[in-house]
Amino acid sequence: MFDSAFSDGAKRPGTREMTALLAGLMALNAFAIDAMVPALPQIGESLNVARENDRQLVVIAYFVGFAATQLVWGPLADRFGRKPVMAAGVALYGVFALLCAFAPTFPVLIGGRVLMGASAAATRVLVVAMVRDLFEAEEMARVMSLVFMTFMLVPVLAPNIGQLILLFAPWRAIFLVLSVYAAVMVIWPWLRLPETLHPDFRRPLNWRVTGTAIVETIREPQSRGYTLAMTISFSALVAYISSIQQIVFDAFGEGQLIGLVFAAIAAPMALASWLNSRVVGTFGLRRVGHSAALAFMIITAVHAAIALAGLETLPLFILLQGLTMASFAFTSSNLGTLAMEHMAPIAGTASSVQGVVGTIGAAGIGFVIGQQFDGTVIPFVIGTAACAAGGFLIIVLTEPKRLFARIGSTQAAPFPSVPEEVA
Template identity: 40%
Template structure:
């Protein structure tokens, strides 16, 4: 029996990575098709095509707050079943949509459903592992996970060479169904009956209130939402900037994937750095780099008579995304650190607030796009500066 454990562990890691990657696949595989979808559904303003991306985040912001407490009460697998069922319904709605409103409704449902994979997968990992072993498992999962945003646009672009945009939704649908059957037949429930917490509105309200009122948690929660808002702004405008403004055409997915790998490299580096340096100081250092490089690149753009060269933009974004890779996991950890006694509810509340804040900011940055990278660069500047000011005086989490 002991000989089977490594194989079981590898399969568990692969399954968790697949479930978590549904989020990235749902977002990034659609990027090359935004213009085609807009044309097909008669969207007049090209900036409105960005709503195909931000609507997923909006659905996630709502869904994230429910799945943690539900999985604590009814078990992990049942809640993922529920979430993927909603996700599949949203995909079907988008596949057969004949209007932009129906498309967006389907995308909101996809986001609401796939939020279960993000929250409950983390809970399943926490059920199985702890301490350094959990850290190792999460590192292995992230190494796989980061390949999805790097490759998903290329997959979407490849599908468009042979079929229409609706086929991308079919692929995502099949991916979700495979994940559902894999979970059902190959993974046991990880939360024992005796460890389940009865669903109570009073306990949820109490936990949510404590999370929102805790000064350290609140600052890191809002800070991560603000800086992730700039990243959502990038996701919303990446196709317009790279594929149209810089006329990359089918090469868009390659450049997008290269920038995604910068985040992957940063995440790997962070796994080493957090063992040697203070986590809060790492975050402040990354935010200082983000702020200075954004301001410097803005002044560089202002002194040009044309748009910045593609390689200059790629270099700026690579530095930006490397810095962001140092922030995502660390800011979440710092936000959750004081709330270990209510980790399930706190994770749902923090994730939901982060996503809602990022959607609002990302949508504003996206709608300001007028054929220039200036709104995106200034978005990163103001978001990083605001986050830096917000968390700079937060000293209580300095020990981790």
């Protein structure tokens, strides 16, 4: 019985609380990244950052740290369980947020951001692994979409929260708020989250065993292909987060609207994630995910053409970037699920490997795109279009015979069913 997977005796939360709890853990990352956007000019001035483009390192450093430790958190979670490892990661996140709050120099701040990301990586690895522990195929995609929908509401709020804090306090106060949030997200899951790791899937903390799981994750064609597709697609999101402050402030000269612009672009992402949870069970992972990737490519190509023609305005940018982020939300939920579809016995390690590849690759590509900022949106929109096209091409190469396949073609990895208390 799957019930035996809940070995800690915790009372099982319902679907709504479980979704909110997992989304809250994932949102630690969104807050840590997006709440910083309005503060970048103040951070640069306070810590004497000479080049404006160097302020992007506040965002990029977090992604670098986020990638660096995912191969540590996954094996630890496969050995000791999801719950204690998650608590350790979130607690460290709070400690390093305090380090950033009191950083005396820009290098110390960047170092603190790396450590924050390294700690928060536990949430990315373990939320995905816990959803994989509990659900299969289309149901897994539905729950993941609900988690992403909830946590994608954070980018709507985070920059505005950051701006609100800046009205009453310096940028350092944002990190103090993040530290308090981390404390809440240690206590709530510890009290309410059950241990989801199935006893049969516990793995020894052995580098040879871990290495075998890593190789298996890389060698499995579906895992490898969709991980690479997600990496290139995710690069567009990293480039956006890195560049949006300069785009709004410098390219359009409307810095006072940064919170509103960010919210207007992020809202379609949350809506798309909710819609995905409604339609994926009807049409299937591949049909929805592949169609979204195609839409992602077309929309970004149109946006690049408009910018190159000199027709870009701020309202048009918001509209097209909102559509881009909506298609990305559909794409990410389903391609991430397809990458994990056959990884149940090694879900923690597989999620780690996929996260490392995806985050390092996306951070590198996104940073390169962001550094091309020249006072216009053109480098950004061209880079985004290239990422979308590259991601779709890899999907085609990964499963050419199952492109846009219907729901019946999905093959779920064998795994016990979900108990009624959770489903």
